[in-house]
Structures are given as structure tokens and as C-alpha cells.
Amino acid sequence: MLKKVVYFFIAAAVSFFVYFLYYxxxxxxxxxxxxxxxxxxxxxxxxKASDKILLVAIDGKSIDKYGRWPWDRKLIANLIDRxxxxxxxxxxxxxxxxxxxxxxxxxxLSKAIYREQNVILGYFFRETISEGEAEASMExxxxxxxxNINLLEDVDKLPLLSFKSAETNIDEIAEGAYSKGxxxxxxxxxxxxxxxxxxxxxxxxxxxxLALSALSHYLDxxxxxxxxxxxxxxxxxxxxxxxxxxxxxxxxxxxxPKGGIVTVSAADVIEGKVEKNxxxxxxxxxxxTETGVGDFQATPVDSNFPGTEIHCTFASNVLQNFFLIKDxxxxxxxxxxxxxxxxxxxxxxxxxxxxxxxxxxxxIFSLGxxxxxxxxxxxxxxxxxxxxxxxxIILSFVLIEVYKNFVVEQKSKYLKKAFSSYIxxxxxxxxxxxxxxxxxxxxxxxxxxLFSDIRGFTSISEELDPESLVSLLNSFLxxxxxxxxxxxxxxxxxxxxxxxxxxxxxxxxENHCDMAVKSSVEIISFLERLNCDFRNKGWPNIDIGIGxxxxxxxxxxxxxxxxFDYTAIGDTVNLASRLEGLNKYYGTKILISESAKKLLNENxxxxxxDTVRVKGKNKPVDIYEVVVKDVDDVFFxxxxxxxxxxxxxxxxxxxxxxLILLERYKDNLAEVYLKRxxxxxxxxxxxxxxxxxxxx
Numbered sequence: 178m179l180k181k182v183v184y185f186f187i188a189a190a191v192s193f194f195v196y197f198l199y200y201x202x203x204x205x206x207x208x209x210x211x212x213x214x215x216x217x218x219x220x221x222x223x224x225k226a227s228d229k230i231l232l233v234a235i236d237g238k239s240i241d242k243y244g245r246w247p248w249d250r251k252l253i254a255n256l257i258d259r260x261x262x263x264x265x266x267x268x269x270x271x272x273x274x275x276x277x278x279x280x281x282x283x284x285x286l287s288k289a290i291y292r293e294q295n296v297i298l299g300y301f302f303r304e305t306i307s308e309g310e311a312e313a314s315m316e317x318x319x320x321x322x323x324x325n326i327n328l329l330e331d332v333d334k335l336p337l338l339s340f341k342s343a344e345t346n347i348d349e350i351a352e353g354a355y356s357k358g359x360x361x362x363x364x365x366x367x368x369x370x371x372x373x374x375x376x377x378x379x380x381x382x383x384x385x386x387l388a389l390s391a392l393s394h395y396l397d398x399x400x401x402x403x404x405x406x407x408x409x410x411x412x413x414x415x416x417x418x419x420x421x422x423x424x425x426x427x428x429x430x431x432x433x434p435k436g437g438i439v440t441v442s443a444a445d446v447i448e449g450k451v452e453k454n455x456x457x458x459x460x461x462x463x464x465x466t467e468t469g470v471g472d473f474q475a476t477p478v479d480s481n482f483p484g485t486e487i488h489c490t491f492a493s494n495v496l497q498n499f500f501l502i503k504d505x506x507x508x509x510x511x512x513x514x515x516x517x518x519x520x521x522x523x524x525x526x527x528x529x530x531x532x533x534x535x536x537x538x539x540x541i542f543s544l545g546x547x548x549x550x551x552x553x554x555x556x557x558x559x560x561x562x563x564x565x566x567x568x569x570i571i572l573s574f575v576l577i578e579v580y581k582n583f584v585v586e587q588k589s590k591y592l593k594k595a596f597s598s599y600i601x602x603x604x605x606x607x608x609x610x611x612x613x614x615x616x617x618x619x620x621x622x623x624x625x626x627l628f629s630d631i632r633g634f635t636s637i638s639e640e641l642d643p644e645s646l647v648s649l650l651n652s653f654l655x656x657x658x659x660x661x662x663x664x665x666x667x668x669x670x671x672x673x674x675x676x677x678x679x680x681x682x683x684x685x686x687e688n689h690c691d692m693a694v695k696s697s698v699e700i701i702s703f704l705e706r707l708n709c710d711f712r713n714k715g716w717p718n719i720d721i722g723i724g725x726x727x728x729x730x731x732x733x734x735x736x737x738x739x740x741f742d743y744t745a746i747g748d749t750v751n752l753a754s755r756l757e758g759l760n761k762y763y764g765t766k767i768l769i770s771e772s773a774k775k776l777l778n779e780n781x782x783x784x785x786x787d788t789v790r791v792k793g794k795n796k797p798v799d800i801y802e803v804v805v806k807d808v809d810d811v812f813f814x815x816x817x818x819x820x821x822x823x824x825x826x827x828x829x830x831x832x833x834x835x836l837i838l839l840e841r842y843k844d845n846l847a848e849v850y851l852k853r854x855x856x857x858x859x860x861x862x863x864x865x866x867x868x869x870x871x872x873x
Contacts, residue, residue, distance in 0.1 A: 214563065217554045226489075234485070235463075239467070251286070263453055267295050269461070270297065299359070310343070318345065326401075358388065358391065370474040398414045471484065502557070507559055518546065522539060523577065624730050628723065632761065656707070669744050679744075722761060724758070730745040730748075730750055767802060771801070785820060
């Protein structure tokens with residue numbers, strides 16, 4: 178049951194962590210997410226665009242027929258006249274005529290533009306400003322800005338693209354146009370164009386894009402903006418709502434690689450080779466698609482996508498209401514998915530005990546979610562996140578599996594001989610192969626010593642009859658010894674109800690400190706289960722303290738020829754014994770020395786307890802607790818801050834942290850420090866955070 182609770186705790190922690198990443202919107206993760214979104218366009222393939230939109234392309238065929246670009250403006254005039262003869266409703270020119278040519282040519286083009294009052298002229302913004310350009314653009318553009326702007330609240334500044342100058346058409350050509358619109362496009366940071374800006378700020382005037390102006394004429398509807406302090410709130414063409422972002426941009430819902438919009442060659446239009454029904458009552462965009470002459474952009478669907486076709490695509494999106502949806506609804510779906518997927522992984526991990534089966538089940542489930550995610554995009558145009566939900570799946574699975582494999586108890590090994598009740602099987606094998614090991618003598622070795630003692634054993638012995646007392650003691654000492662032996666430790670001796678164990682003697686053990694700490698953690702875990710049995714029998718609970726120290730000691734067979742023990746002696750052993758006793762003072766379970774902590778390779782939950790002088794040693798040492806109860810990162814952060822405040826004599830702030838630890842986590846060590854601060858009556862000069870113990 179506890180394991181399942183831990184699984185759900187891991188899933189919850191992962192979910193909140195991923196939600197934090199989603200909320201923070203880090204650029205690195207967003208770039209990955211965007212690339213995954215791009216891949217959905219390629220998986221989706223072609224979608225049918227609106228048949229009311231047409232691209233008339235000045236393509237390779239047209240260039241071959243009528244010569245290199247730029248053409249004589251009389252030829253452009255002829256092209257516009259032919260389009261009007263075909264009965265097109267609106268013509269949008271993705272071309273700018275910013276310099277005069279001949280009087281005859283300019284006049285011809287001006288007349289063609291004026292003829293049906295259905296031509297929308299294009300222009301583009303400039304980052305650099307020249308005095309002449311700025312003056313000319315200020316004279317030519319403001320009259321074509323958006324007039325219907327509704328302020329929903331007071332607005333100081335809009336987060337729109339802002340420009341001071343533009344490359345515009347000369348007056349003679351522009352004066353006959355119905356309207357104007359900018360055709361500037363702005364790719365994302367990675368060079369991929371995913372959105373178009375349909376409104377922009379020009380010297381305080383809000384200007385429409387070429388496509389937006391063309392749609393306004395084609396639908397015979399006015400552009401209406403609703404603005405609040407965050408930017409563009411709503412944009413309407415008559416009653417048709419366009420889901421524009423607050424910065425005036427909108428994601429382009431591409432129909433596929435270039436060619437998704439019906440395209441005819443300008444040469445065929447001029448020569449009258451196009452069926453009349455193909456052009457009649459259409460919104461036509463006229464632009465250059467010839468390589469080396471036209472404007473091309475890298476897009477999610479094509480690395481060489483014609484710029485004019487981008488405007489066509491947006492216009493088609495509007496006519497079909499074929500918009501990519503990324504709004505509060507998709508955000509809510511993303512958040513729910515992040516949490517839901519983590520807990521599905523928990524169910525899978527509980528259902529399949531073996532990791533390989535869990536992995537396969539999670540893999541199949543992940544593929545199923547990707548299919549769901551893709552179909553939401555394909556069918557409903559919902560642009561749901563991919564990286565964050567998948568991160569939730571992966572992190573939950575990995576952490577649960579790490580936990581599962583870490584806490585799974587290894588099966589107990591059968592004892593080989595009676596010796597194995599006291600020393601490890603490896604030592605038995607070594608003694609059998611090398612009988613000289615039993616001779617008297619010692620050697621200096623770097624070892625780890627573990628001391629364990631039962632708290633209040635005298636009181637317990639008074640409550641039980643001798644038979645029950647022995648049974649209780651054996652119920653703990655036997656399994657605790659097996660844990661030590663399983664982890665390749667050597668049981669040195671029983672000292673009444675206490676245990677002394679040595680790691681890295683007589684055989685070499687590289688990670689001897691890790692194995693000692695591992696043994697202590699497993700003993701504490703076992704004791705919790707054992708106390709449940711004791712309560713069922715009506716016996717008192719038992720509690721233990723464990724001290725662990727690493728360092729040099731003399732180890733070997735000490736005694737006489739008739740009776741000797743393989744044991745260890747020295748300061749390393751003495752300090753381990755002192756640490757075991759200090760658990761009573763600090764209310765801890767496992768205390769280790771600084772030298773032991775430095776040898777650890779495994780990442781145990783450890784915190785600095787105090788700096789102490791123990792009896793028999795003048796040099797102070799740092800001591801640490803191996804935390805065995807379930808706590809979170811907040812626990813360690815509160816404690817580390819509290820200890821830092823305490824040591825810097827900032828008792829007020831330290832007391833706040835320790836009170837939280839005591840109330841929220843029932844932390845005994847926090848209570849020790851609270852009492853220590855309450856009892857201290859001196860000033861900062863008298864304060865010394867080193868604790869001296871004069872008794873064992």
C-alpha cells in the first residue's frame with residue numbers, strides 16, 4: 178500500500194513540475210514543442226483550400242514569355258485588365274511600384290487600377306528610415322488605416338509591431354487603388370514562418386495587412402478592432418471573427434506544401450487561356466513565384482514557400498473559418514493532460530510488476546496519446562502541446578521505475594554454515610580457503626563501523642517475562658544481522674541488545690560506506706514492520722539508534738590462542754559508538770560522521786545535524802542524519818535555511834523555519850534547536866554553535 182502511495186506522490190510531483198515548466202514557457206522547451214507541431218502539418222498532408230481564392234503567378238512560364246522582371250507597367254496594366262475582363266471580384270497586388278517609370282507606362286497602370294475600383298495595392302515596412310521615405314509614407318498611408326477601433330479600456334500602448342517608414346507606391350499609381358495593405362512577413366527566431374501579422378502600428382495608425390484589406394473588399398465588410406490594455410482583444414470582418422493574438426498576429430493553417438492554393442500563370446491570363454469560371458468572382462492575389470525573383474519563406478510545410486501563397490493561405494483560412502486553435506481551451510486541455518498522463522503511468526506501474534512490461538505498456542499508451550494529439554490537430558485544428566504531456570509520461574515512468582527497483586527487497590540468501598549467523602558468506606569462503614586468517618594479528622585498514630542499540634531496553638525488559646524478552650530481542654537481532662550480512666558487512670559482535678558491524682574487513686569492499694548506510698536504512702524500514710507484529714502480540718514497540726563512522730582502524734584477530742575475535746579497535750570505532758548514543762539527544766535514527774559522508778557514492782537524503790565535540794576528542798566534527806521518513810524538497814530547504822540562520826545568530830528567522838518543520842513534519846531535530854535557542858541567554862559574542870558532549 179505504501180509503495181502505491183509513493184507512486185502517486187511521484188506522479189503528483191512530476192505533474193506539478195511539468196506544469197511549472199509549461200507555465201514558465203522556457204524557450205528551449207518551446208522550440209522543441211514548436212518543431213513537434215510543425216511535424217503534424219507534414220503528417221496531415223494536403224487539405225483543400227477555399228475555391229474562392231486564386232493565385233495568379235508571375236512564374237517561370239511568364240518570365241520566359243514576356244521577359245525578365247520587372248516588366249513594363251503597361252504589361253501589368255494589361256494583366257489587371259484581363260483579370261477584370263474575366264470577372265474577378267478583388268485583385269490584391271503583392272508587388273510595390275515605388276519608383277516612376279515612363280509617363281506612358283505609369284499612366285496605363287494607373288488607369289487599369291482605377292478601372293473597377295477593386296485593386297488592393299501592397300507595400301512593405303522598412304526598419305531603416307530616410308527622411309524622404311518617412312515623409313512620403315506619412316502622406317500616403319494614414320488614409321488607409323483601420324478606422325473602426327473600439328477601446329474596451331484605457332490603453333497607453335499596444336504590443337503591435339511598430340514602424341516609422343514604409344516602401345510605398347508612387348502617387349500616380351496609388352491614387353486609383355481601392356485600398357492598401359502591407360505584405361511584410363516576419364519569421365520566428367528559428368527562421369520558420371508560422372504566423373502572419375495582419376495589423377501593425379505605423380506612427381500611431383493601425384494598418385491592415387494586404388490580405389486583410391483584400392478580404393474586407395471581397396466580403397464588402399469593414400474591419401473592426403476591439404482593443405484593451407493587453408493588445409488586440411477581438412478582430413471582426415463584419416460578423417466574421419478572426420482569432421488574432423494580442424500582438425496582431427495569427428497562426429497560419431497551411432494546407433500543405435506549396436501548390437495548395439489554386440495557381441494560374443500570369444502568361445495564361447494575358448493570353449486568355451484560362452477558363453472564365455475559374456476566375457469569375459474570385460479573390461485574386463497577384464505575385465511573383467519565379468525562383469530568384471520572388472519572395473520565398475521557410476515554413477513548417479515547405480522550406481521554399483512562395484510569399485504570395487502565404488497571403489492566399491491566410492485569406493483562405495478566413496473564408497473557411499479554418500483557424501488553428503490555441504486559446505484558453507487548449508491550455509486547459511494541456512494542463513489536464515499533463516496531470517492525467519502521469520497518473521495513467523502509475524496505474525500501468527501498479528498493474529505490471531516487471532519493468533519490461535511496464536515499459537511496453539507505457540510505450541503503447543504514449544503512441545495512443547500521440548495519435549489522439551494528432552487527430553485533435555487534424556480534425557479540430559486544436560494546437561495542443563506535445564513536449565509537456567510526453568515529459569509528464571517519461572519523467573513519471575522513469576522515477577517510478579527507479580523507486581520501484583530501489584526499494585524492492587532482495588531475496589534473502591540461505592546461510593551456508595553456522596558461521597554465517599555471525600559473519601558474511603564471503604568471509605566464510607575466505608576463511609575456508611585461507612585458514613591462516615584465524616591466526617592472531619592485525620592490520621590497519623580503512624573501514625566503516627556501524628553501531629546499533631535499542632532505546633530503553635531496560636524498561637522493556639521489566640515489562641516482559643524472560644521468554645518473551647528473548648523472543649523479542651531475537652526477532653530484531655536476527656533479521657538485522659541478515660541485512661548487514663546481505664550487504665557484505667561483518668557482524669563483529671552483539672553487546673547485549675546492541676550490534677557492532679564492520680564493512681571492508683577482512684575482505685575489500687569498494688563501497689563499504691554506502692553498504693553500511695544501506696544496511697542502516699533497511700534495518701529502520703524492517704523495524705517499522707516488526708513493531709506492527711509486536712503491537713499485535715501486545716509487546717512494546719522498540720526504537721533504535723544507529724551510528725556510522727569511516728576511517729582507519731586496526732582490524733584482525735585479537736585475544737589469546739585459546740579464544741580470540743576478529744574485530745576492530747581505534748578512534749574510528751569509538752566515534753561510531755558515540756554517534757549511536759547521540760541519536761537520543763537529537764531525536765534521530767541514523768547519524769553518520771563527516772568522513773563517512775564524503776565516501777558515499779549513492780544519493781541518500783542527508784542533512785547536517787550539528788558540529789560536535791564528543792567525549793575523548795578535542796577536535797569538533799560535523800555529524801549528519803540520514804533521513805528515513807518521507808519528506809519533500811521543501812523539508813530540506815526549510816531546514817538548511819533554518820540552520821544557516823541559527824549559525825549566523827539570526828534566531829528570529831531560524832525559529833520561523835524550525836517551527837514550520839516541527840508543526841508540519843514533526844521534526845525532532847527542529848525541536849532541539851528551538852529549545853537550544855530558547856535557553857540561550859547570551860549575546861552574539863558568546864554564541865558558539867559547536868556542541869560539546871561530556872558524557873558517552
